[in-house]
Amino acid sequence: MDDVFRALSDSTRRSLLDELFKQDGQTLSALEARLPMTRFGVMKHLKVLEEAGLVVSRKKGREKLHFLNAVPIRLIHDRWVSKYAEPWVTALSDLKDELEKTMEKVYEIYIKTTPERLWEAITRTDLRAKYTFGLQTLSDYTPGSRHEARPPAPAGASRSDMPIIAEGENLEVDPPRRLVQSFRALWSDQAKAEGTSRVTWQIEPVGDSCRLTVTHDQMREGACEELYGGWPMVLSGLKTLLETGQLLTTPGSLAYMPDGPQSCI
Known part of the structure; x- marks a missing residue:
């Protein structure tokens, strides 16, 4: 034995x-x-x-x-x-x-764009900030590398002075089709207490559009809603950005954005 x-x-x-x-x-x-x-x-x-x-x-x-x-x-x-x-x-x-039961949340949205352009919007810091409440997510997006999101630094301050709002590891990186990341929310004590979960971005071309499926799983059963409740706004903002070049301006969507709504791309 x-x-x-x-x-x-x-x-x-x-x-x-x-x-x-x-x-x-x-x-x-x-x-x-x-x-x-x-x-x-x-x-x-x-x-x-x-x-x-x-x-x-x-x-x-x-x-x-x-x-x-x-x-x-x-x-x-x-x-x-x-x-x-x-x-x-x-x-x-x-x-x-x-x-130890876990739960998962699955979100699906169709966006009129190419897989390459959608992948760029997910992984490019300046574009991602425009639909993730203004947070700047930094990573080199290689397997095993780290990703972290911080608010933009005000004039006279450096990025390292700003608190980390979310962090994790890139588990699978297959551009422009699939990105799997561990995810740890740090924006509140309640979110921190939920520990580490997992987020999978799956891109599938459908005609002249893409179906984007985001699966947030490995969360404990009954996890607090603030851990996953922002996904509909994030994905709506991503669709708005790629299809119109504008920012989504619903309440909360610009939480960390230093400036008001603007044309982005």
């Missing part, structure tokens, strides 16, 4: 098992796309899991599929959890699952 405990001690390997639990029989490429690491790194972790008997691989045509094998974990359960303790363990496990 030492191999099983060693395999389970690593958070990345546990994540791989979680992915196979959600969808069994995945290829190396599919698993690689779900983790912020190289193909070689995923292969090394899969090898450890296979040696421990937690993952079984099978060839199907030209593909190699990976399957979760829960037997070693069940053997551990049977060895240390007696039939008398099992109801208590099950109840506590159910309680833990209930407390």
